Amino acid sequence: MKTTRHGAVLGLIAAGALLLTACGSDNNTPAGNATSATSGAAAATPVECGGKAKLNAEGSSAQKNAIDTFIQAYKAKCSGQDLAYNASGSGAGVKNFNAGQVDFGGSDSPLSKDKGEVEAATKRCQSNPAWHLPLVFGPVAIGYKLEGVKDLVVNGDVAAKIFNGTIKKWNDPAIKALNGSATLPDKDIKVVYRSDESGTTDNFQKYLKAASKGAWTQGDGKQFKGGVGEGKEKSAGVAQAVGSVDGAVTYVELSFAQDNKLSIAKIDAGQGAVELTGESVGKSIEGAKIKGEGNDLVLDLDSIYATTTAGAYPLVLATYEIVCSKGYDPDVAKAVRAFLTVAATDGQAGLADAGYAPVPKAFQDKLLTAIKAIV
CATH class of the missing domain: 3.40.190.10 (Periplasmic binding protein-like II)
Structure with a gap:
């Protein structure tokens, strides 16, 4: 990542990183360190590297710079492992995930039941549900x-x-x-x-x-x-x-x-x-609620869009990594778990510099629970 490219963004988001990592959390990390809460979770979360040497993913261009940050963290944590990401847009990401052409998809919107995307994803995942994991807020x-x-x-x-x-x-x-x-x-x-x-x-x-x-x-x-x-x-x-x-x-x-x-x-x-x-x-993301069930972490953003909370900026996007809950080959499942674990922990530390905001602590805990359950 080129820190100079997004230097202007850092000034906007860095203050929000403090708020977001503390959001919904009882973690008493000192407020002077914007990434300390995330770093603490990273230090306490083991990553089982291995499996498929190079994962393939595709989708949202909105999260492209965040994925680049995650890839750097993944390669640093898991030597010899890599991920190729094609920022082709959410529509293509969903389509090619459901077709089994990529290991996971990136989408700024949940799968649509009306369009048959939920059914197609279940079929792709060997009759198991797909999960939405909100790893990127921006x-x-x-x-x-x-x-x-x-x-x-x-x-x-x-x-x-x-x-x-x-x-x-x-x-x-x-x-x-x-x-x-x-x-x-x-x-x-x-x-x-x-x-x-x-x-x-x-x-x-x-x-x-x-x-x-x-x-x-x-x-x-x-x-x-x-x-x-x-x-x-x-x-x-x-x-x-x-x-x-x-x-x-x-x-x-x-x-x-x-x-x-x-x-x-x-x-x-x-x-x-x-x-x-x-x-x-940060004030807007504080109001985000999960409407998905179990480890399917679909967010209810309607209350954010129509917010009248003083000082809240209402146009906030959450990008999902769409994964199979079950149905992967074992080597793919292992690598997907490793990449997503790094993305939810070490990788979050670099998001402010890339124009995004770290996931709130409460979301991070839910993400890690879901990631661990992928098989």
Whole structure:
């Protein structure tokens, strides 16, 4: 990992790392060390290395930089072991996991029962259920490029109307009402969206549905349904496109917005404008609840999207590693357990520098229980 690439992100997330590792925990680790709680868990958690020498995984591009961090930690912990990750997007990750072409998939959304994904995953896992393991948390930015405007505020209603084409100009009265005396140009809004199937798109549209109070009626899903704008592939593609066009706006993970020097909108959920910071992300993740059963750790994020908690940034994405609970060949199961154990412990220490937030302690404990049970 190149620490210089994400240096700007570190300042945003590092404070949140303190909050997140303490979230829901009775661990009395000194607050001065942002990774001490995670490091303590890592030191106490044995890793049984071995099995398949090179795992294959595919999916979410939102977690690509986090997976790179996990791979480095895995190779350091388990000499001779490796993992190849193809950041092809959540849709492809689910499809190829269910087809048995990769050892696990990465998705920003849970498997869909209605689309047959749950049934297909059960078949792939030799008639055993697949589990969702939320290993990566990260904020999604409403990133934009607008000359002369660096401090933009939106809310759920305005964001929905921008991304479904109802609001077409940057000086629209609804935007001006949230931005006081700011000078907004009479310029067309150019929406850029993910053209490939994306869990980021699904999460963003679910946010718009929950937070817009009826303005977003287009639904959700991994395909963008706003009916406006220009599509680009993957997180890097949309961020690069916005960075090259004045008046453009998109939804994208924080690290990609930072990499492309995009301005990031504040979000007003009813308690004042909230900047995307480590602390504001931490307040949102504190409210995340698990709605899956047993070791299937599916999160209920609806309460986050529609939060009115003061100081909470509501656009937070959780990425799942989708694994077989049972049904792997023994050498694959052993390597999958080893990689995921390292990712949930040692690997978390490097996430702040890669633009993400470490998993809360309570989540880490649940993750390790689930990982240990994979066979």
